[in-house]
Every structure is written in C-alpha cells, then in structure tokens.
Amino acid sequence: MTPKLTTSIRSSRGAPISERTVADGLPGTRIPRRYVNADGVSLIGELPRSRVFDTYWRFAAARQSAYQRRLLGEVPPWTTDATIARYRFTNCYRATDRVSQFLIRHVAYCGPREPAQLVFRILLFKFFNRISTWGALEREFGTISLASFEPRSWAEYLLELSLTRPIYSAAYVIPQPAMGAARKASNHLLLLARMVEENLSDKLLSCGSMKEAFDLLRSYSGIGDFLAYQFVIDLNYSTVLDFSEMDFVVAGPGARDGIAKCFGAAAVRNASQIIRYMSESQDEHFARLGLRFDRLGGKRPLTLVDCQNLFCETDKYTRATHPEVNGLSRRTRIKQLFRPTGSIPEPWFPPKWGVNARK
Missing domain, CATH: 1.10.340 (Endonuclease III; domain 1)
Known part of the structure; x- marks a missing residue:
C-alpha cells in the first residue's frame, strides 16, 4: 500500500494552520526556513510532494527542448513527448511567447x-x-x-x-x-x-x-x-521599470492548481514562497533528474514569473499524463491543440537583460 505523506503548515508561533494528505509516497521536499511570506508563515520541515513534482521539471526540460529545436529550424516533430506534440503549451520563458515577443519588439521598444x-x-x-x-x-x-x-x-x-x-x-x-x-x-x-x-x-x-x-x-x-x-x-x-523578476510574484489560478497537484491543496496558501523555492532550486532538480535545460541566452535562469507559468502549464499537462491527480479546479481537459504555423523568428529581449544574440 502506498504510504501517505502529510503537509504540515505552521504559523511563525508554531501553531498548526492546516494539514493535507498527499498519497504518493515520494520523498519530501525540504523547503528552507527562509521562504517566509509577509504574514510570517513558513513551511516547517519537509513539504511532501506527489509524482507531479518531478513531472514539473521533466515537462520544463522537454518543452524548452522543443522550443529550441523549432527555433533552430529543425523539421517537426520537435519532441518525442506525445502530450507536448499534441497540445498547445506556452514556452517555459514567458518573454519568448509570441505575444510577449510582439510587445517587447513592437510596443515597448518601438515608437515613442x-x-x-x-x-x-x-x-x-x-x-x-x-x-x-x-x-x-x-x-x-x-x-x-x-x-x-x-x-x-x-x-x-x-x-x-x-x-x-x-x-x-x-x-x-x-x-x-x-x-x-x-x-x-x-x-x-x-x-x-x-x-x-x-x-x-x-x-x-x-x-x-x-x-x-x-x-x-x-x-x-x-x-x-x-x-x-x-x-x-x-x-x-520596458525602460519605465527596472526591477528584478525575482522581486515579487503572484500565483494565478492555473498556477495554484499546479501547486496543489505537486504539494497538496494546503500548500497553495504559501504559493509565493513555493514558486521562489522552485526558481532558486532549479539547477538542483534538473541535475537530480539528469535533465538538460538550456537557459535563456545561455545564462538567464527561470525567474519567478516563469516558474509561476510553469505551474499553470504543468496543471494542463498532467490532465493528460496524470489524470488521477486533481487540482483545485478539477479540470480534466486540455482545450487547445498545437497547430504549428511555421518557423519562429529569432527572439529579442529587453537589452537590459544582456541575453540577446550578438550580430
């Protein structure tokens, strides 16, 4: 019988706030005590994870590989992952998506x-x-x-x-x-x-x-x-603001679903520090699973907004790969199929990031 793991979330005074059970039996993920939100709530000890936790990293590596192969002009299919090949998922890096690229190129760095x-x-x-x-x-x-x-x-x-x-x-x-x-x-x-x-x-x-x-x-x-x-x-x-993308994050509804699938529903109340943990520990987990992940421009890691988005995409992806694991919304269907429209142009990013290819 698969052992059950519990998630215990405590206040800064040590009083239990809530408990959830995640029945997957995988080793717990230790969330360091520095991941504390503005209310003083921290994750104490190990935060148990479901099998979806490793799927998060595997999806990220496979999705990034498919993006890179398409960018290099390789012929399809760009992935051996049947789910990624069939359905539409956003890129791992938010700034590489089509609409973000248009905004950066033609709105933020063009015109007045x-x-x-x-x-x-x-x-x-x-x-x-x-x-x-x-x-x-x-x-x-x-x-x-x-x-x-x-x-x-x-x-x-x-x-x-x-x-x-x-x-x-x-x-x-x-x-x-x-x-x-x-x-x-x-x-x-x-x-x-x-x-x-x-x-x-x-x-x-x-x-x-x-x-x-x-x-x-x-x-x-x-x-x-x-x-x-x-x-x-x-x-x-744009040049209006110049904050680090590691400064602040807000988990959207899809990301909260992904967090619930990885760590249990009780963990959602600590979404911001969990997303921070994912960003700051990405190299550890890619290495642990033997995965290659190509950083943006060879050097920019996944930031908070990217890891937030990846939780949302992991929620969608696991509707096909782990249909037995429910998120908060209990959605079961991936709506959009992937319909490639040809090659994609070389991406261009805010110059302040220092990741654009030199001509």
Whole structure:
C-alpha cells in the first residue's frame, strides 16, 4: 500500500494552520526556513510532494527542448513527448511567447519612448492582449501615441471591428472596468484615459519595488491580482521599470492548481514562497533528474514569473499524463491543440537583460 505523506503548515508561533494528505509516497521536499511570506508563515520541515513534482521539471526540460529545436529550424516533430506534440503549451520563458515577443519588439521598444507614452502603449496593448487589434488600430489611426488617442472615436472603431473579428485575447479573462460605458472596449479606453490624466507613468517611476507598482495598478477598477501582476511584468520589460523578476510574484489560478497537484491543496496558501523555492532550486532538480535545460541566452535562469507559468502549464499537462491527480479546479481537459504555423523568428529581449544574440 502506498504510504501517505502529510503537509504540515505552521504559523511563525508554531501553531498548526492546516494539514493535507498527499498519497504518493515520494520523498519530501525540504523547503528552507527562509521562504517566509509577509504574514510570517513558513513551511516547517519537509513539504511532501506527489509524482507531479518531478513531472514539473521533466515537462520544463522537454518543452524548452522543443522550443529550441523549432527555433533552430529543425523539421517537426520537435519532441518525442506525445502530450507536448499534441497540445498547445506556452514556452517555459514567458518573454519568448509570441505575444510577449510582439510587445517587447513592437510596443515597448518601438515608437515613442517617453515614459508616459510607453505606459500608455503597453497598457493599451495589454487591455486587449491581441496582436491583430493593435495592428488594426495602427492601420486606422497611425502610430499609436498619446497625441492620436481619442477614446470615443477609438471605441467606435473597435465596436465596428468586433462585429467581424475578436478584439480581445482568449488567453485569459480580461474583466470589464466600471467606467460607466455600455461596451467593454469603451470602458477600457476610458480607464486608460483616466490613467493618463492621473499621471500613472510618474507614479510608476516613483515606485520603489515591483510590489509597490503592482499595488498601484491593482488600485484601478477591473484590475485584480492576476492582471496587475501581468501588467507590471510587461511594464518591467520596458525602460519605465527596472526591477528584478525575482522581486515579487503572484500565483494565478492555473498556477495554484499546479501547486496543489505537486504539494497538496494546503500548500497553495504559501504559493509565493513555493514558486521562489522552485526558481532558486532549479539547477538542483534538473541535475537530480539528469535533465538538460538550456537557459535563456545561455545564462538567464527561470525567474519567478516563469516558474509561476510553469505551474499553470504543468496543471494542463498532467490532465493528460496524470489524470488521477486533481487540482483545485478539477479540470480534466486540455482545450487547445498545437497547430504549428511555421518557423519562429529569432527572439529579442529587453537589452537590459544582456541575453540577446550578438550580430
């Protein structure tokens, strides 16, 4: 019979908060005491793990290998992993994904570069998070800048456009802010106008940490924890912000599912320090499992946002490979199939990272 392992989470005073059982019988993962959140909650002793914990690392290595082989122009299939070959998964590094690459190349490092212009352009793009919508706005109104921004006429154009094609990304839900308009796009443009009027760019420039910038974005209507974190990461690609991606992390719903599958549901309350542990111990676990993982540009490791994303992708991946292991949402189906659209261009990253290939 498979032995059961328990996860004991204690407060800084040592009082038990909760217990969960993970019935996989794998050795516990020792989480050092330094992984403590702002409430003083730490993981004491060993945090038991399910078989999904090692799957997390194996998936990361296989997914990164498939990305690298495709980037090198090899002919498909780019992986021997049947699940990765069949279904669509994001890349291990968030910045290498198609939409992030477009934002970095064509939004954050193209066009007007003053802080107010960059904040405006990046948030406009992120409210819709769809490359075709950005392209349509550029064709209709020219270079996207504060000088050409007119919420009413832009909203009318987007309403007309929405009758023939989607204008929002389907990657995740982008809630509607409460700005008083009848249409979602109108409300997002009105929110953007308010941000401009309130000199959001100056406020962001004065932030002393990524968490402070996150809280500032989080204070606006329709922007919850998940969106605020995504927005601050994208702004941090630009020259407006320059925080380390190891400063701060917020686990999204998918990542919490992945954490629950790896460590049990009780561990989710400590999601931030678990994600930090994964980032800081990645070399240890790739070596332990005999896995090759090629870093970004040969030197940039997986940061907090990347490990957060990998928990989300591990949740999806294990719906096929470990269907008996449930996450919090108990989702069982992977929705999107992988449909390659040809070769991918050489990626380009924020110059401050120092990882771009030399020409």
